[in-house]
Amino acid sequence: MSTEQVTSNPTTLNLQQLAADLVAQAMQAGAGDAEAVIAEGDEFSTLVRLGQVETLKESGSRGIGLRVLVGGEGARRTASASTSDFSAAGLRRLVSAAVELARVTSEDPFAGLPERSAFGQVEDDLDLYYDDVYSLPAQERIEQARRAEAAALAADTRIQNSDGGSFDAATGHKILANSRGFLGEYRRSSCSVTAMPIAQQGDGGMQRDYWYSVARTVTRLDSPESIGTEAARRALRRLNARRVPTQRVPIVFAPEVARSIAGHIFEAANGDSIYRGASFWANRLGEKVAAAEVTVIDDGTMRGGFGTAPFDGEGLPTRRKAIVEKGILKNYLLNTYTGRKLKMESTGNASRGLAGNPGIGPGNLFIQPGRLSPADLLGDIRTGFYVTKLMGFGVNMVTGDYSRGASGLWIENGELTYSVEEVTVAGNLMEMLQNLAVASDLEFRGAVASPTLRIDGMTIAGE
Numbered sequence: 001m002s003t004e005q006v007t008s009n010p011t012t013l014n015l016q017q018l019a020a021d022l023v024a025q026a027m028q029a030g031a032g033d034a035e036a037v038i039a040e041g042d043e044f045s046t047l048v049r050l051g052q053v054e055t056l057k058e059s060g061s062r063g064i065g066l067r068v069l070v071g072g073e074g075a076r077r078t079a080s081a082s083t084s085d086f087s088a089a090g091l092r093r094l095v096s097a098a099v100e101l102a103r104v105t106s107e108d109p110f111a112g113l114p115e116r117s118a119f120g121q122v123e124d125d126l127d128l129y130y131d132d133v134y135s136l137p138a139q140e141r142i143e144q145a146r147r148a149e150a151a152a153l154a155a156d157t158r159i160q161n162s163d164g165g166s167f168d169a170a171t172g173h174k175i176l177a178n179s180r181g182f183l184g185e186y187r188r189s190s191c192s193v194t195a196m197p198i199a200q201q202g203d204g205g206m207q208r209d210y211w212y213s214v215a216r217t218v219t220r221l222d223s224p225e226s227i228g229t230e231a232a233r234r235a236l237r238r239l240n241a242r243r244v245p246t247q248r249v250p251i252v253f254a255p256e257v258a259r260s261i262a263g264h265i266f267e268a269a270n271g272d273s274i275y276r277g278a279s280f281w282a283n284r285l286g287e288k289v290a291a292a293e294v295t296v297i298d299d300g301t302m303r304g305g306f307g308t309a310p311f312d313g314e315g316l317p318t319r320r321k322a323i324v325e326k327g328i329l330k331n332y333l334l335n336t337y338t339g340r341k342l343k344m345e346s347t348g349n350a351s352r353g354l355a356g357n358p359g360i361g362p363g364n365l366f367i368q369p370g371r372l373s374p375a376d377l378l379g380d381i382r383t384g385f386y387v388t389k390l391m392g393f394g395v396n397m398v399t400g401d402y403s404r405g406a407s408g409l410w411i412e413n414g415e416l417t418y419s420v421e422e423v424t425v426a427g428n429l430m431e432m433l434q435n436l437a438v439a440s441d442l443e444f445r446g447a448v449a450s451p452t453l454r455i456d457g458m459t460i461a462g463e
Helices: 010-028 087-101 137-152 224-236 255-270 273-276 337-341 374-379 429-435
Strands: 033-051 052-070 076-083 161-177 182-201 206-208 211-215 249-254 296-299 320-325 364-367 383-395 401-412 413-429 437-439 452-461
Touching: 010 033, 010 052, 010 161, 010 182, 033 137, 052 087, 052 137, 076 087, 076 401, 137 161, 137 182, 137 224, 137 320, 161 224, 182 224, 182 401, 249 255, 255 273, 255 296, 255 364, 255 383, 255 429, 273 437, 383 413, 401 429, 413 429, 429 437, 429 452
Parallel strands: 249 383
Antiparallel strands: 033 052, 033 161, 052 076, 161 182, 182 206, 182 211, 249 452, 296 320, 296 364, 383 401, 401 413, 413 452, 437 452
């Protein structure tokens, strides 16, 4: 069970009060509305290479941001400022800077905080914070990294070198308060173990790969030995890579790269891109945009999820919604500002740091798993390409044109055979989504996830 921070903790109460006081100071200084956010956190990172500690980093941070709006409804001017100086003088300077800056910015009829009735937060225990991430002694964290690397090095005689094994841990604490009565906070923790072996082939050529495990608590991490062994398997299968001729074949995206397709779906549904006309999904709500078996979910309430939070960057409760449902575009992802631009309601997807206006971010974004196993998805492919790595950013979200460097494994008669590198895969996202087949192997290793995906009719540019 998670060890949630209790509200009687004096530090928590002090920071909550500080955020509320800062909002009050901004209102007294002439703001018509104000919003304060406090973020603090700790980070730990160690890299062990060939059994020796190569880097060891530990840091903490705390900052406060203030966003103010001046002027009447429909003619608001907005500005923000941030600081790590929590002294009384530092906070007075913060308020003064934000209000003075707002007075000289342009009016924006869409700017403003959400309506009072919209604020709220998920009250359930979302399983986000565990003390053990930081209570684990530093030597034990180092040992986990060392064990992951050692397992990779021991897996095969062709692995004699390594980019290391690592252990990372982080905790975060966020508090949000505004002049319309919202005050909320939450804590999150995470930790990860990674192994990055280098395999060498007979002619001296080398191939790198990696594997990792990430979790909210140390107790849910995979064993360092299993991580190292899997990383070694992935490095070894890349040896003796070839190029293949240019051709049009089915492409299968492994889960670790298929999530980039989910990321492109987020970009296409991003309200900021929609109102600017910078997405190929603009003005397409209710239309068929993908294969009938494709459902894409954004869920900020998933228990223990890496993108979970009780409220978004504006203090609205997070929620679960379908972006695409059985191939039909159901929702754009919106904050308050883009919702007003599009004459729609926010979807609880506001995101923000200490400074600036809220942006738009996903919660836990994923392509819903299908019924076929990955093996079944490959089974009837006579000749094709299984992509395990993508490079470059050749994606045009206005036209959908897609072109990225890739490496992976060649498929022959439904089986993975030899390694392939130095090729480009190309197509158009609008067509790719219409020809998408989805496997059943969904697993979260971050806030964005996807099962194995198959897209027929893409082009490989090779020899």
